[in-house]
Amino acid sequence: MLLSYAWTATGNRQESVPLIHPRRAAESTNPGNENMKAMILAAGFGTRLWPLTASVPKPLVPVANVPLIDRIISHLAVFGVKSLVINAHHRHRQLTEHFAGVQVFGLPVEVRVEEEILGTGGGIKNTEDFWDDEAFVAVNGDILTNIDIASAVEWHRSHGGLATLVLHDYGQFNKIVVDGESMVRRIPTNYDPGRKGVFAFTGIQVLEPALLQYIAPGCYSNIMDCYRRLIAQGIKIGACLVSGHRWCDVGTVPAYLRANLETSEAERRLVGKDCTIASGARIEGRAILGNGVVLEEGARVADSVIWDGVTVCEGVSITGSVVTSGRVASDLRNQAV
Known part of the structure; x- marks a missing residue:
């Protein structure tokens, strides 16, 4: 039986989605941190991508015939990430088999399976033993971008704080309120695209290992709820604003189709x-x-x-x-x- 989903085409087209190709480690744009680690948040059910995720987990859906997660890993490798952990839940065996015994673009990859889904906060907490004393990067598993992650990490280090959200001005997704000192002031639950001084989350964040002490272990947790609590306590959460990049959320079927068709391969x-x-x-x-x-x-x-x-x-x-x-x-x- 075919599972189907239909939508109304809008005809809108964004700037072409970048498909970043791997570079050798020697060509990394982040030579100052030889041990940068990262996490890809990939444990979701892929509900917004149904029926594409009926047979494969969202990270393995192909973008121009290459698994989405491999493209994200190539982006991380370009900007100096040296080791990687990925959380998995929906159809996790396929993801585990995809990385079994191989390094992707030279990066060792560890898959952490969540038998019960833990959310963005709980998923990061579940990898606590993976991190060292350095700041690390967490990236949503359904975005394609060419944002300079190494520069975001340097911004985080220079501004202090337990975490930094990488933000941009993206109309319909704008909602995070930023103050004049480039700190997150509020994280509302509703989008507010017409308001000045609000920005959208790119799906990229830089965290200090010390942040994990504020997340309860072994239970579902949303990382944004953690940030809301910390801000209410006066703890600084940075807002690294970026522009001039390409970015696409691949989490819905129309966005997935657009991401594919706007590649140079599709052209x-x-x-x-x-x-x-x-x-x-x-x-x-x-x-x-x-x-x-x-x-x-x-x-x-x-x-x-x-x-x-x-x-x-x-x-x-x-x-x-x-x-x-x-x-x-x-x-x-x-x-x-």
């Missing part, structure tokens, strides 16, 4: 390995075809993402959609199946 109409494309089939606009895709005679794919092993049957048209598996025997427009 060139990326076709994976061992694909079979009939002479009368057509690929139009921006498109990404995974490995082993079959386009039968008269099939048409436009502005869509087709995962590995999918067959688009004779005469079928797919427009603005994401297809994750199986044989597609009827037309699709603005759907995910």
